[in-house]
Amino acid sequence: MTSSPDTAGARRRFRELSEESPERAARMLAAAHPADAALFLLDAEEENARRAFAELTPEEQAAVLEQADEGLTQTLTADLSPHALKEIVEELPSDEAVDVLAEIDEGVVEDVLDSLEAEDAEELRVLRSYDPESAGGVMTTDFVTVPADAHVLDAVKALKREGEDDEEGLGVFVVDAAGHPVGYLSEHALLSNPVHDQVSEVMTEPYLVGVDEDQETAASILHRYDLQALGVVDVGGVLVGVISQEDARDVLEEEFTEDLHRMVGTGSEQQTRLPILRRVRQRMPLMVVTVIGGLASAKLMALLTPSGASTAGGSAGEMQAVLRYLPLIIGLAGNVGVQSSTILVRAFATQEVGPERELSVLGSEVMTGTLIGLICGMATFFVASWIEGDWPLGAAVSLAIFAAVAWAAILGCAVPMGCRRLNIDPAVVAGPFLISLSDISGVSIYILVATHLVGLG
Amino acid sequence: MTSSPDTAGARRRFRELSEESPERAARMLAAAHPADAALFLLDAEEENARRAFAELTPEEQAAVLEQADEGLTQTLTADLSPHALKEIVEELPSDEAVDVLAEIDEGVVEDVLDSLEAEDAEELRVLRSYDPESAGGVMTTDFVTVPADAHVLDAVKALKREGEDDEEGLGVFVVDAAGHPVGYLSEHALLSNPVHDQVSEVMTEPYLVGVDEDQETAASILHRYDLQALGVVDVGGVLVGVISQEDARDVLEEEFTEDLHRMVGTGSEQQTRLPILRRVRQRMPLMVVTVIGGLASAKLMALLTPSGASTAGGSAGEMQAVLRYLPLIIGLAGNVGVQSSTILVRAFATQEVGPERELSVLGSEVMTGTLIGLICGMATFFVASWIEGDWPLGAAVSLAIFAAVAWAAILGCAVPMGCRRLNIDPAVVAGPFLISLSDISGVSIYILVATHLVGLG
Numbered sequence: 001m002t003s004s005p006d007t008a009g010a011r012r013r014f015r016e017l018s019e020e021s022p023e024r025a026a027r028m029l030a031a032a033h034p035a036d037a038a039l040f041l042l043d044a045e046e047e048n049a050r051r052a053f054a055e056l057t058p059e060e061q062a063a064v065l066e067q068a069d070e071g072l073t074q075t076l077t078a079d080l081s082p083h084a085l086k087e088i089v090e091e092l093p094s095d096e097a098v099d100v101l102a103e104i105d106e107g108v109v110e111d112v113l114d115s116l117e118a119e120d121a122e123e124l125r126v127l128r129s130y131d132p133e134s135a136g137g138v139m140t141t142d143f144v145t146v147p148a149d150a151h152v153l154d155a156v157k158a159l160k161r162e163g164e165d166d167e168e169g170l171g172v173f174v175v176d177a178a179g180h181p182v183g184y185l186s187e188h189a190l191l192s193n194p195v196h197d198q199v200s201e202v203m204t205e206p207y208l209v210g211v212d213e214d215q216e217t218a219a220s221i222l223h224r225y226d227l228q229a230l231g232v233v234d235v236g237g238v239l240v241g242v243i244s245q246e247d248a249r250d251v252l253e254e255e256f257t258e259d260l261h262r263m264v265g266t267g268s269e270q271q272t273r274l275p276i277l278r279r280v281r282q283r284m285p286l287m288v289v290t291v292i293g294g295l296a297s298a299k300l301m302a303l304l305t306p307s308g309a310s311t312a313g314g315s316a317g318e319m320q321a322v323l324r325y326l327p328l329i330i331g332l333a334g335n336v337g338v339q340s341s342t343i344l345v346r347a348f349a350t351q352e353v354g355p356e357r358e359l360s361v362l363g364s365e366v367m368t369g370t371l372i373g374l375i376c377g378m379a380t381f382f383v384a385s386w387i388e389g390d391w392p393l394g395a396a397v398s399l400a401i402f403a404a405v406a407w408a409a410i411l412g413c414a415v416p417m418g419c420r421r422l423n424i425d426p427a428v429v430a431g432p433f434l435i436s437l438s439d440i441s442g443v444s445i446y447i448l449v450a451t452h453l454v455g456l457g
Numbered sequence: 458m459t460s461s462p463d464t465a466g467a468r469r470r471f472r473e474l475s476e477e478s479p480e481r482a483a484r485m486l487a488a489a490h491p492a493d494a495a496l497f498l499l500d501a502e503e504e505n506a507r508r509a510f511a512e513l514t515p516e517e518q519a520a521v522l523e524q525a526d527e528g529l530t531q532t533l534t535a536d537l538s539p540h541a542l543k544e545i546v547e548e549l550p551s552d553e554a555v556d557v558l559a560e561i562d563e564g565v566v567e568d569v570l571d572s573l574e575a576e577d578a579e580e581l582r583v584l585r586s587y588d589p590e591s592a593g594g595v596m597t598t599d600f601v602t603v604p605a606d607a608h609v610l611d612a613v614k615a616l617k618r619e620g621e622d623d624e625e626g627l628g629v630f631v632v633d634a635a636g637h638p639v640g641y642l643s644e645h646a647l648l649s650n651p652v653h654d655q656v657s658e659v660m661t662e663p664y665l666v667g668v669d670e671d672q673e674t675a676a677s678i679l680h681r682y683d684l685q686a687l688g689v690v691d692v693g694g695v696l697v698g699v700i701s702q703e704d705a706r707d708v709l710e711e712e713f714t715e716d717l718h719r720m721v722g723t724g725s726e727q728q729t730r731l732p733i734l735r736r737v738r739q740r741m742p743l744m745v746v747t748v749i750g751g752l753a754s755a756k757l758m759a760l761l762t763p764s765g766a767s768t769a770g771g772s773a774g775e776m777q778a779v780l781r782y783l784p785l786i787i788g789l790a791g792n793v794g795v796q797s798s799t800i801l802v803r804a805f806a807t808q809e810v811g812p813e814r815e816l817s818v819l820g821s822e823v824m825t826g827t828l829i830g831l832i833c834g835m836a837t838f839f840v841a842s843w844i845e846g847d848w849p850l851g852a853a854v855s856l857a858i859f860a861a862v863a864w865a866a867i868l869g870c871a872v873p874m875g876c877r878r879l880n881i882d883p884a885v886v887a888g889p890f891l892i893s894l895s896d897i898s899g900v901s902i903y904i905l906v907a908t909h910l911v912g913l914g
Contacts, residue, residue, distance in 0.1 A: 035681045035683070156648055160648065160649050168643055168685060169643075169645060187625075188626060190644075191616055191617065192616065223706065224492045225490055226492070226703055228626060245706075249702075249706055249709075258884075259882075260717065263802070290893050293893035293894070297901065300901060301900060323779070323783065324900075327896045327897065327900045330784060330896070331896050427715075427716040435788065435791065436750035439754070439784045440753065440754035440784065443783075443784045444757060444758065
């Protein structure tokens with residue numbers, strides 16, 4: 001099949017189907033690639049998604065959950081019985097099973113683990129004990145080892161026997177009697193070396209990291225040296241897991257999104273799917289910093305030009321006071337605009353937001369911005385009125401903050417959406433142009449408000 | 458070996474060694490992993506890097522160039538003879554050879570191609586004809602195919618015979634008599650299926666893209682469906698190339714960096730290694746937009762409060778005029794600060810800048826910021842003096858721009874560098890905190906300058 005990542009039509013069809021019939025929606029899921037099925041479910045109403053998902057076999061459910069992110073996993077597993085969860089967990093590779101269990105209530109997890117075979121449960125308990133951001137948190141424990149005196153054919157047979165359901169491309173690690181890795185054979189090496197060679201003659205030195213190593217470090221080693229697989233060892237040097245290329249790529253993508261969102265002060269989860277209050281809470285720390293910084297700068301300016309306020313008086317004094325709060329207003333509006341646009345640019349790139357969700361995302365982001373504007377505006381009203389001893393000025397500042405921030409949220413969504421429609425790369429326009437636009441509107445709004453409330457000029 | 462991506466010590470050693478003896482430096486390169494060797498060369502003085510590189514065998518040179526980015530490839534190949542280049546090209550897989558040739562003068566490329574065997578030259582000419590940003594531009598033409606009636610053992614043998622030097626993990630494509638792909642077998646499938654099965658019974662449907670498809674689309678298909686390899690077909694549907702997981706990961710990383718740099722209006726090449734004037738030129742478009750936007754907003758504000766300028770007169774009128782230019786100053790300083798910090802955050806993440814290069818990067822970024830400040834300041838001086846008919850005001854604005862922008866460049870470098878030293882994630886601090894800092898300093902600088910030059914208050 002000649003594929004294209006444009007699945008908008010199918011996503012819309014599934015959304016409609018899931019409202020009419022969970023059974024037919026489930027059949028559409030089962031027929032699709034699990035990665036597409038996960039996208040379909042992400043787009044449907046939560047209740048409908050759950051109902052369609054419940055119609056799948058445990059094997060199909062496991063395949064979809066392997067492709068689902070944290071939020072979707074939480075949604076889909078929320079209503080499942082411990083028995084249903086157990087059947088799914090049995091179908092999953094150990095590292096994916098741990099990721100699914102991480103989204104489920106502690107009590108239910110214990111029930112699920114108790115109902116598994118003792119050996120499997122123990123393995124999952126050990127994996128769950130690692131920091132999710134560490135090498136131990138992303139490695140799989142389903143890997144194949146052979147001793148150094150085995151032949152290539154033995155290694156191939158071992159892979160065939162034990163590794164049938166394993167992730168692709170992991171290859172075979174060569175270990176000594178104590179389980180310390182001494183060599184590695186990629187699948188390519190297994191295929192291209194004579195079957196009767198001893199593995200010790202054809203193996204390469206294995207690349208290894210400690211189980212507590214940061215996942216980003218592990219991923220970047222795998223990446224830098226173009227490895228097929230990276231071995232993970234415990235403090236005793238015993239091989240306890242393997243990180244695949246796919247795991248590493250997921251880690252790098254996750255870290256990139258995290259960096260980007262940190263740079264603009266939002267949480268790193270899928271922002272467009274969070275409740276509005278949670279978005280507000282995640283973004284407040286940056287706003288608090290900006291408000292404190294802006295108020296401090298207003299105070300600083302008052303100290304730097306003390307003569308002005310006292311001697312000029314009247315209009316000139318008012319004007320100077322107005323000037324001092326401009327950076328705060330521009331800063332807050334810029335923050336909110338850049339946050340909305342960054343979230344959208346990234347959500348477009350990762351297909352989190354398709355065209356059919358644009359309107360609802362616009363609405364929720366504007367609500368988020370408006371709430372942030374309201375909170376910051378009110379806080380500033382009290383502090384500014386107190387600093388300046390002039391409540392009309394305080395009112396002008398807080399009203400301008402509210403209006404400029406709400407407007408910036410609209411711009412921050414509308415600009416990337418417009419770009420996508422006009423086939424312009426949203427990333428080019430979303431940053432700098434947006435800030436210029438938001439600065440200019442912020443100043444204009446403030447001047448207008450101040451002219452009326454404080455009676456400048 | 459238990460690896461760690463921290464190669465700072467070795468990088469410093471190589472830098473010193475390359476100054477003393479190209480031969481010993483070359484021995485250090487040959488002993489290192491090619492990926493590390495490329496990092497070493499990136500850190501050395503260009504002339505020393507070239508000399509050490511020239512001491513390597515063509516095979517070693519090819520291995521290093523496979524890991525080098527565009528800038529380093531350009532540096533290392535600049536002095537090589539067509540004969541030396543030909544010997545390197547013969548050692549490279551076709552897609553990597555094309556990337557190397559792309560960095561060489563057209564005339565020399567023709568000499569190199571003419572000296573190759575006719576078949577190889579023709580293959581490279583075809584590959585060179587594809588858009589570098591397309592699927593054709595990243596695919597390799599070194600892949601293995603078998604007919605549908607072959608057995609698994611035949612496919613394994615074909616891979617052993619033809620694919621020995623191929624990239625790992627590509628597997629085998631199954632094609633019909635006309636060369637149309639009808640199936641795919643991963644290396645894992647070749648290893649885990651009985652050798653006497655017919656490939657048509659065990660193959661999976663192949664995933665394919667057109668040769669002109671955007672490279673990002675191709676990479677995201679490979680990524681989304683967790684493929685080991687993606688087939689590339691020409692307009693007639695004939696298989697002409699294959700994209701590997703490694704290729705796809707490189708594309709995704711390249712696109713991440715590109716998006717990020719576009720969002721802050723810098724070029725996407727390695728900024729910290731570009732000549733200063735080139736950095737200035739790449740960043741000017743955003744500055745021009747900001748200056749035009751800032752001047753337009755000053756004009757707009759004058760129109761919105763027309764009475765003020767004429768009736769208030771004296772100090773209040775001056776004050777209003779000063780106020781109008783504040784967004785321009787803050788905007789320019791914010792741009793420059795965010796550009797410097799984004800470049801550094803990304804350069805830290807990709808290891809482009811190690812601790813030993815920090816000082817020289819700080820110096821060159823501040824020079825870049827200062828030059829941008831000088832240009833924007835002078836342009837604004839003329840326009841603002843003309844709009845306001847008041848050259849002391851124009852001088853205050855342009856001086857403040859110059860000082861605030863240069864200061865923002867210092868902040869933009871110093872904050873991420875300080876964070877790295879204190880083990881704080883630079884991404885958290887580089888965006889929002891930096892903008893707040895730069896806003897506050899920008900306002901303070903402007904007020905100070907304006908107070909003295911225009912005699913406010």
